[in-house]
Structure formats: structure tokens, C-alpha cells
């Protein structure tokens with residue numbers, strides 16, 4: 001093995017937006033992207049083009065630094081980077097000189113053949129959160145992870161890697177916070193003190209540069225804001241996609257799909273979305289329909305529309321090797337597929353049999369792929385589910401030498417799924433014009449939030465999968481992915497009725513609320529569980545629909561500052577050890593004032609930890625004191641959910657789908673608190689991009705604890721709210737304070753609660 005440890009600085013040069021430092025082993029480059037974001041790149045191939053799949057921002061120009069014999073110092077308003085010259089080591093400090101993160105003096109950055117690794121000092125009390133879709137505990141200290149997008153079917157709650165790669169973590173120590181985004185799509189490794197005597201943490205990759213963005217903002221929320229500034233934020237999703245979604249692998253025919261949709265309406269169970277999994281296709285050929293089972297796609301989608309259902313169809317990257325199949329013929333003729341090193345098209349087996357794989361790293365291939373979606377959009381499909389894009393092939397082991405254009409799979413595998421999804425998004429967005437497409441993907445890399453929701457792949461029908469799945473959702477939220485879901489009920493196996501009830505009730509508070517199941521499992525639609533259970537499931541789904549004004553506003557927040565809808569308690573409470581306690585680590589804040597405690601279906605009493613402050617049980621308004629654990633009832637029809645004192649939660653009447661407007665009343669629930677609180681309420685048409693041109697309705701709602709006043713500021717934007725009446729519903733104020741009803745318009749509204 002050839003090893004090189006980064007040595008002494010030989011030369012320092014200033015350029016417009018960066019400085020370079022030369023050493024024998026590598027060229028170091030440093031840029032400032034924002035006051036709290038400094039990028040460091042250590043490269044052995046300085047002439048290679050500098051590209052990123054994730055980052056959408058440019059560095060600031062006019063970089064400033066100071067230099068003496070021993071170090072180079074870059075100072076911004078928010079962060080100081082001190083680079084020692086002999087040897088070259090990078091250490092970051094707060095403006096007042098507290099150490100945030102320092103290179104290990106011995107190993108620093110080094111190369112082990114092609115592999116590049118950075119060892120950093122581990123602080124005694126340091127905790128680590130992040131990396132997105134990773135099993136394990138909330139606090140990742142003491143563990144090791146690999147990023148290598150994998151079709152992890154049959155995974156356990158310990159399997160690593162899974163489907164997605166997010167080489168971004170947040171470190172917490174000494175009451176300080178920092179983030180580190182290692183922007184490298186090669187197979188990468190993160191070791192949070194698993195192997196180095198609690199002295200070092202390290203991360204690295206099998207190839208590419210030591211290329212990282214150091215985020216020095218204080219507070220986890222601020223780091224997420226900066227990270228999503230750098231890599232982008234989600235758009236407003238189509239409103240219908242945050243309603244209830246019903247899926248199965250597969251509803252085998254148009255009649256079956258329609259029958260399922262009809263049942264929802266018969267049983268008065270709200271729903272918006274139904275899926276077609278791979279069996280809608282002709283022999284799994286992408287962009288085709290099976291003309292026996294799905295003889296009239298447009299007829300089907302139209303009938304579904306008439307029932308207020310939207311249709312989502314799956315697409316896989318594998319293109320069947322079959323002459324006469326359009327995508328195959330065109331792809332071959334134009335060299336659009338991944339190849340062996342001699343240029344022959346690479347073949348692997350997936351659903352259709354022998355397949356080629358589009359080179360989604362090429363813009364022309366992306367265009368071609370995207371334009372083919374007319375096969376789905378012409379019949380009226382508006383949602384697109386990108387599966388198997390790790391990419392997956394039977395046997396998994398796609399050779400590292402397979403090439404996508406001039407790049408080897410080893411270098412870009414982790415971005416393949418994201419680039420496929422980008423192609424699907426760009427293409428369908430173009431075809432659909434002003435209409436928002438819904439996008440779902442299984443594989444992802446940093447930045448995927450800009451155009452898609454994700455789900456966590458093939459989980460299992462068990463309590464432990466339900467709980468760890470929530471942790472995945474919460475952890476995805478830390479890396480900018482707000483629109484996330486799990487297969488409710490568990491993909492593999494059959495849930496017990498208790499598990500189905502419990503998981504469904506948790507689904508109310510999962511950003512994407514989708515019931516999905518594997519082929520061969522028992523049917524699990526809401527009516528499959530008997531009248532009594534169906535009533536409970538219906539109630540929960542109704543609650544989801546009542547909460548949509550709150551949830552949609554939460555997505556607005558994600559689109560503006562990157563904060564996720566499902567927020568691990570660690571975002572707000574970095575110094576509270578209980579938050580990291582494995583007993584409470586699955587709990588999360590949904591939106592900004594609802595705390596949800598996931599509980600096994602076998603436990604009807606739950607131990608819940610409520611952080612600092614006062615809390616009310618959602619539903620009963622029973623008051624609880626924070627900063628301590630409580631034993632609370634957790635029957636299957638009442639998941640432990642709490643609202644923070646001062647919580648402002650706008651709700652609406654029960655509707656059967658987001659196509660309905662309901663009774664025109666905005667039900668504004670407010671829980672008494674001792675501090676002022678605010679909520680940004682947001683509404684738009686839910687289906688077009690007119691919101692990007694000012695057609696929205698947005699206002700700040702404030703609660704003033706001392707005076708008991710509630711105000712709704714003058715509404716911004718040109719959209720007319722669907723509500724004409726405001727009903728203020730006080731909680732925890734005592735019997736004397738009654739509900740108030742006023743006209744809901746765009747002007748200032750002031751209500752006195754006392």
C-alpha cells in the first residue's frame with residue numbers, strides 16, 4: 001500500500017475566490033461560500049473539472065486571509081479556519097476562539113493508495129447526528145457507516161448500507177454545533193469513534209478528493225438552513241401528494257386499481273393517491289402498458305380522477321434488451337447506455353430480464369428519458385416513482401469498471417438514483433407545464449430534496465421496523481429531506497392488526513403517508529381489518545386531512561429554510577441527554593409544536609420524555625410538565641401526541657380528498673402558553689407553479705401570552721384562501737374562554753382570548 005500523509009505547505013497563492021496551498025502530496029484549495037460555510041478541497045488531480053451533483057451555490061469572491069510562518073488564518077463573521085503549515089492541518093473555531101473541529105495532528109488528511117481519509121479530533125462529550133437514511137441510534141457515536149447505494153431488500157434494523165447516500169453529519173460538543181458535508185460520490189466511510197480509542201473520528205472515500213464543506217453555524221436548525229442553502233430546498237409538493245396514499249405491489253389490473261379506489265369512497269375513508277407498481281407494464285418494459293390488464297390507461301386514470309384519485313406509476317432504470325422496443329432501439333443507436341470498458345453496452349438482469357442502464361450522467365440521455373414520459377402523462381398520470389435506481393440488479397454486484405460515459409461506476413454510483421430522478425423530474429415538469437409533478441425515489445444523494453420525495457425501501461412488518469423507520473425519517477430530515485416516508489404496515493410480511501393500527505396512526509405524522517406491501521402478502525387496505533379497526537384507521541386518516549393546513553404550512557417552511565417536517569428532538573435540545581436516550585430517541589416534533597412518541601403496538605402504556613416546557617396531550621388537553629419522563633396511556637386508537645404550550649395548529653374540516661374544499665372554516669387551535677409564539681400559515685392552489693409568481697396566501701399568526709391576544713397579520717400574496725370563516729379553538733385556557741368565530745379575510749384579524 002502506498003500511503004501519504006499531508007505534509008508541509010510549500011507555497012500559498014491567493015486567487016479571486018479561493019486560496020491554494022501546495023504540498024508534496026496534494027493541492028489544497030479553500031473557498032468561503034457564506035460566513036458560516038468554508039469549503040476545503042485537497043486534491044491530487046488539481047486539473048480535473050470541479051463539479052458537484054449537490055451544491056448549487058457559488059463561493060464568495062475576494063477571499064481574505066492572513067499568514068505568518070506557522071499558519072494561514074481565514075476569518076469570517078461566523079467562523080475561523082486556522083491552517084497550520086507544518087504539517088498542513090485544518091482547524092475550525094467560533095469567532096470567539098472556541099474549537100469546533102480540528103484535524104488530528106498525526107493522521108490529518110492522508111491517502112492510502114486511492115483512498116482518501118481525514119482523521120479529526122474526537123471531543124470527550126462529542127455526539128454525532130445525521131447521515132440521513134442510516135440504521136443505528138440517533139447518536140452515532142461509536143459506530144461506523146458505509147455509503148454505497150444498495151438495494152437493501154430484507155434489511156434488518158442493523159443493515160448498512162441502505163439505499164441512499166448523504167455524507168453530511170452534525171457534530172455536537174461543548175454546547176457547540178458544526179456540520180460537515182463530505183461532497184464525494186465514491187464509496188465513502190464515516191467512523192464516529194468506533195475504532196480509535198475515543199480519540200479520533202474519521203471519514204473518507206475510496207477515490208476522489210477530500211472535498212468538504214464545513215458549516216459553523218450555531219444551532220442545529222441554523223446548520224440545516226445553511227446546508228439546504230448550499231444544496232437546495234424542496235419545492236412545494238402537490239397538495240394531493242400529502243394526502244393519504246394507497247399502494248401495493250401490485251394491483252394487477254385496471255379493474256383492481258379502480259375497485260380499490262371505489263372502496264375508499266364507499267367506506268368514506270379519505271385518500272388522494274393510488275399507485276401502479278411494475279405490473280402495469282408490458283413485460284416490465286418502461287414506458288409501456290400491459291394491454292390485457294391495463295387496456296385503456298387513459299380510461300382508467302380518468303375514472304380515478306372522477307373519484308378524486310391521482311395516479312402514480314413506477315419506473316425502473318433497467319431497459320429491456322429487446323429489438324423493436326423503442327427505448328432499447330433508440331438507446332442502442334445513440335449510445336445512451338452504461339458500457340463495459342470496450343464500449344459494449346453493459347448487461348445485467350432485473351425485472352424485464354437482460355437490461356441496459358441509461359447513462360443518466362449525460363444531459364442528452366436525461367432529455368431523452370424525460371421526454372418518454374408522455375407514455376404516462378398522456379393518459380393523465382401525475383406522479384412518478386423511481387425505483388431500483390441504486391442501481392439494482394439481481395446479484396447486486398455491478399462491476400466497478402462499468403462506465404457511464406467517461407466515469408466509472410465506482411465514482412458515481414451513489415449519485416445514479418438522484419440523476420435518474422432529476423431526469424424524470426425535468427422531463428415530466430416540462431410535459432406537465434404549470435402542473436407540479438410528484439416525484440418519489442428510493443436511491444438518493446445530497447440535493448435530492450430539490451426535486452423529489454424519498455421513501456426508505458423494503459422494510460418489514462414488525463414493531464422494531466416501525467420504530468427504526470421513524471428514526472430514518474427523522475435523520476433524513478437532518479440532511480434536508482423533508483418529504484419522506486416509510487412503507488406503512490411494513491413491506492415484507494404481514495402486520496398484526498395491532499401493528500397496522502399503530503403504524504397507521506403514526507403515519508398521520510409521517511410527511512408522506514403511504515400504505516404499501518409486497519407481492520404475496522395479505523391485502524392490507526383499511527377495510528381489510530374488520531369494522532372496528534377500520535373505524536380507527538378512518539379516524540386517523542381523517543385527522544391527517546384535518547391537519548393538512550398545518551402540514552402544508554410545514555412544507556412551506558421546508559421550502560423556505562430547509563427545516564424538515566419531522567424533527568428529531570436533537571434539533572432543539574442538543575444539551576438534553578434524555579433526547580439521545582435510546583428509550584426516547586424515536587420521538588420527534590412534527591411541524592413546530594406537535595410532539596409525537598412512536599410506541600410499539602404491544603405496549604398500551606408508554607414512557608414518553610417531554611423536553612423542557614409545558615405540554616398538553618393532543619385530544620384530551622391534559623397538561624404535562626416538561627423536562628421529565630411520563631408514563632402515559634397509549635391505546636391503539638390514541639398515539640401519544642402532545643402539543644407544546646403556545647402551540648398554534650391550523651386545521652380544517654374532514655374532507656375525502658384534497659379536491660374538496662370542506663366547510664370553509666379554518667379551525668385555529670391554540671394551546672395556552674406562558675411565552676409568545678408564532679406560526680406562518682401558508683396556502684396556495686396546491687397544484688400549479690403559480691405560487692412561484694406570488695399566487696399564494698400567507699400570514700403570520702401570533703399568540704401573545706400576557707395579553708391573551710391572537711393576531712393574524714395582513715395576508716401576503718394574491719391567492720384567495722379557501723376559508724371564509726375563522727374559528728379559534730382555545731385549549732388549556734379554562735372553561736371561561738370560549739371558541740370565537742370571525743370572518744376570515746385578508747385583513748388584520750385580532751382576537752382577544754380573555
Ligand code: MIG
Nearest residue numbers: 248249277278314387457458
Ligand atoms: O424488486 O416494484 O422497494 O417498493 O414494490 C422489487 C416492486 C422491486 C422494490 C421496491 C418496492 C416495489 C417493488 N420493487
